[in-house]
Amino acid sequence: MDINRVEARLRKLHENGEKGLFAFITAGDPDLETTFRLVLSMEKAGVDLVELGVPFSDPMADGPVIQRASLRSLAAGINLMRIMDLVRRLRSYTEIPLLLMTYYNPVLQYGLKRFAADAAEVGVDGVIVPDLPLEESASLLQELKEDEQHLIYLVAPTTTPERLEKISRAARGFIYCVSLTGVTGMREGISPDVKEFMQRVRRHCSLPLAVGFGISNPRQAALMAEGADAVIVGSALVSLVEQFQNQPEVIYERVPGLVKELKEAIS
Amino acid sequence: MELPDSRGHFGNFGGQFVPETLMPALEELTLAYDDAKNETVFQEELQYYLRDYVGRPTPLYFAERLTRHLGGAKVYLKREDLNHTGAHKINNTMGQIILARRMGKKRVVAETGAGQHGVATATAAAMFGLECAVYMGEEDIRRQELNVYRMRLLGATVVPVTSGSKTLKDAMNEAIRDWVTNVKNTYYLLGSVGGPHPYPMMVRDFQAVIGRETREQIFMAEGRLPRCLVACVGGGSNSMGLFYPFLDDAVELLGVEAAGRGLETGEHSATLNAGRAGVLHGALSYLLQDDHGQVLTAHSIAAGLDYPGVGPEHSYLKETGRAQYTTVTDQDALDAFQLLSRLEGIIPALESAHAVAAVLKMAPAMGKEDAIVVNLSGRGDKDVPAVARVLAQENGGVR
Ligand SMILES: Cc1ncc(COP(=O)(O)O)c(C=O)c1O
Numbered sequence: 268m269d270i271n272r273v274e275a276r277l278r279k280l281h282e283n284g285e286k287g288l289f290a291f292i293t294a295g296d297p298d299l300e301t302t303f304r305l306v307l308s309m310e311k312a313g314v315d316l317v318e319l320g321v322p323f324s325d326p327m328a329d330g331p332v333i334q335r336a337s338l339r340s341l342a343a344g345i346n347l348m349r350i351m352d353l354v355r356r357l358r359s360y361t362e363i364p365l366l367l368m369t370y371y372n373p374v375l376q377y378g379l380k381r382f383a384a385d386a387a388e389v390g391v392d393g394v395i396v397p398d399l400p401l402e403e404s405a406s407l408l409q410e411l412k413e414d415e416q417h418l419i420y421l422v423a424p425t426t427t428p429e430r431l432e433k434i435s436r437a438a439r440g441f442i443y444c445v446s447l448t449g450v451t452g453m454r455e456g457i458s459p460d461v462k463e464f465m466q467r468v469r470r471h472c473s474l475p476l477a478v479g480f481g482i483s484n485p486r487q488a489a490l491m492a493e494g495a496d497a498v499i500v501g502s503a504l505v506s507l508v509e510q511f512q513n514q515p516e517v518i519y520e521r522v523p524g525l526v527k528e529l530k531e532a533i534s
Numbered sequence: 535m536e537l538p539d540s541r542g543h544f545g546n547f548g549g550q551f552v553p554e555t556l557m558p559a560l561e562e563l564t565l566a567y568d569d570a571k572n573e574t575v576f577q578e579e580l581q582y583y584l585r586d587y588v589g590r591p592t593p594l595y596f597a598e599r600l601t602r603h604l605g606g607a608k609v610y611l612k613r614e615d616l617n618h619t620g621a622h623k624i625n626n627t628m629g630q631i632i633l634a635r636r637m638g639k640k641r642v643v644a645e646t647g648a649g650q651h652g653v654a655t656a657t658a659a660a661m662f663g664l665e666c667a668v669y670m671g672e673e674d675i676r677r678q679e680l681n682v683y684r685m686r687l688l689g690a691t692v693v694p695v696t697s698g699s700k701t702l703k704d705a706m707n708e709a710i711r712d713w714v715t716n717v718k719n720t721y722y723l724l725g726s727v728g729g730p731h732p733y734p735m736m737v738r739d740f741q742a743v744i745g746r747e748t749r750e751q752i753f754m755a756e757g758r759l760p761r762c763l764v765a766c767v768g769g770g771s772n773s774m775g776l777f778y779p780f781l782d783d784a785v786e787l788l789g790v791e792a793a794g795r796g797l798e799t800g801e802h803s804a805t806l807n808a809g810r811a812g813v814l815h816g817a818l819s820y821l822l823q824d825d826h827g828q829v830l831t832a833h834s835i836a837a838g839l840d841y842p843g844v845g846p847e848h849s850y851l852k853e854t855g856r857a858q859y860t861t862v863t864d865q866d867a868l869d870a871f872q873l874l875s876r877l878e879g880i881i882p883a884l885e886s887a888h889a890v891a892a893v894l895k896m897a898p899a900m901g902k903e904d905a906i907v908v909n910l911s912g913r914g915d916k917d918v919p920a921v922a923r924v925l926a927q928e929n930g931g932v933r
């Protein structure tokens with residue numbers, strides 16, 4: 268494949284004048300089979316990209332919903348190796364862009380070289396590492412085959428213009444805009460400053476912008492989509508998985524159901 | 535070369551592994567600290583509070599009966615237990631709270647294990663009229679009830695942490711989450727030499743007053759350097775503070791980690807002895823973790839040592855061989871706790887009792903002309919109820 272799936276999808280969205288919907292779920296919550304089926308059913312329901320969360324014992328950038336998902340996944344014995352296997356299996360069924368969202372330590376212990384090689388081999392398109400800021404990212408970046416696996420950088424409302432410039436120069440694929448100062452999780456409203464924030468990022472970055480954190484319903488998604496190229500929804504989906512963890516058939520109905528509503532809201 | 539480098543690296547260790555949201559705050563803090571450090575006004579204000587409020591300098595006390603009992607090296611105790619609030623933690627807290635005020639912050643948050651750092655932070659916040667929230671694991675709240683009550687008396691909000699192991703590591707996660715959320719008006723007052731740059735450097739500098747005083751005092755007492763410095767290592771601040779001014783001297787440095795129920799049981803906090811390099815709470819350092827990089831739950835009878843990480847400069851000192859790190863079990867610490875109480879009339883913190891226990895093992899084998907300085911990082915009042923419970927279970931009470 269000559270072009271990264273993330274870039275291909277973003278280009279297509281742009282050509283069609285569409286906004287993207289990116290979905291985050293924790294891999295292995297409550298088991299890998301659920302994750303496997305959810306990725307495929309979310310794709311059918313209109314998701315443009317899936318972020319698979321790698322569980323970590325100490326998820327300092329996450330709110331309670333994803334913390335608990337992470338613990339469920341760890342309790343099920345999930346690790347990076349098994350998530351690589353999951354992606355390999357998924358790749359026989361789908362070409363949807365797949366990113367791993369992981370804290371740095373699981374990657375570091377897996378081995379940076381081995382991580383990059385396995386990610387390329389199984390068909391991972393990139394990685395988001397919330398505790399790896401630009402300044403610490405050189406070692407991982409060195410190992411990734413840049414055109415095949417992107418390291419996706421995050422920017423936040425606190426990011427200064429100087430940092431926006433630096434991050435924008437290093438970034439590939441898209442920029443992950445954290446809509447609020449805080450951890451992941453569902454919020455009632457949306458921050459009144461988000462519009463100004465997205466405009467500020469836009470002035471410094473030419474890449475597509477995806478906005479996430481705190482988006483849980485169609486109304487919020489529609490508002491957020493105004494200033495962005497894609498919106499990212501995580502905790503709201505994970506929360507459904509949690510709520511119905513003992514009724515898989517409800518999960519397979521409700522999660523794609525919410526995805527469909529969200530996609531319609533931003534179309 | 536002066537360490538850390540400008541990005542907070544001690545060789546391969548240290549750094550800033552935090553969410554982007556916090557990077558600007560760390561840059562701001564680094565600049566503010568660099569400014570303050572070189573400013574006479576700041577240093578004089580800190581000196582003033584350390585002297586008139588904290589009660590420094592603390593004595594370097596020759597433990598004559600303990601020395602006689604051991605029959606080897608002379609044992610000196612650096613009496614950090616005599617500081618206001620009863621531990622070394624306040625040296626750092628005073629420095630950081632003055633900095634927080636200079637930066638215009640109105641609210642401070644902190645994590646605490648034993649509650650000593652929480653109490654020190656609540657104290658300093660009360661004195662300067664700042665709002666204060668302290669995150670503390672539920673398990674530690676149970677073990678350290680006295681300190682919880684002290685913090686509440688001092689006007690701080692103690693937030694119980696119920697995630698994970700319900701100890702210091704999880705309290706730190708929650709403190710960081712609070713900081714990420716409230717970074718605009720909140721100062722994160724980290725209690726040890728861990729975390730992202732500039733904390734390991736800054737906390738070390740504030741604690742280095744311990745080592746600077748010790749240097750002068752041991753020269754007064756002995757006319758020369760001690761053979762060895764001994765201190766317990768949780769996050770590593772009291773040890774780093776004692777060691778730092780001696781790094782370039784021919785003095786042995788010994789850090790003492792908690793072996794808990796024994797290294798072989800897996801229930802311990804011996805990060806440098808049994809861990810390997812990994813990233814937790816913003817820094818690359820030794821870490822207790824499984825094969826997949828999941829952080830393990832630590833154990834120690836001393837809540838302040840019950841942490842699976844350690845400050846990055848210690849990892850560097852270990853790797854370069856400049857410092858040695860040994861371990862002491864819960865049981866040996868309990869014995870030392872009682873022995874020091876009986877022989878010297880000093881009830882040490884269980885954390886500090888680990889350092890004393892290491893000295894009990896090594897002093898007899900040394901010559902009478904050798905001097906050991908052990909950092910008595912805190913007093914043991916906070917531990918008395920827990921120790922009473924353990925001893926009652928074991929052998930029907932104090933021996
Ligand atoms: C009395 C005392 N000593 C030692 C420690 C361990 O911390 P550090 O290794 O940072 O000195 C603590 C922590 O709470 C403490 O209260």
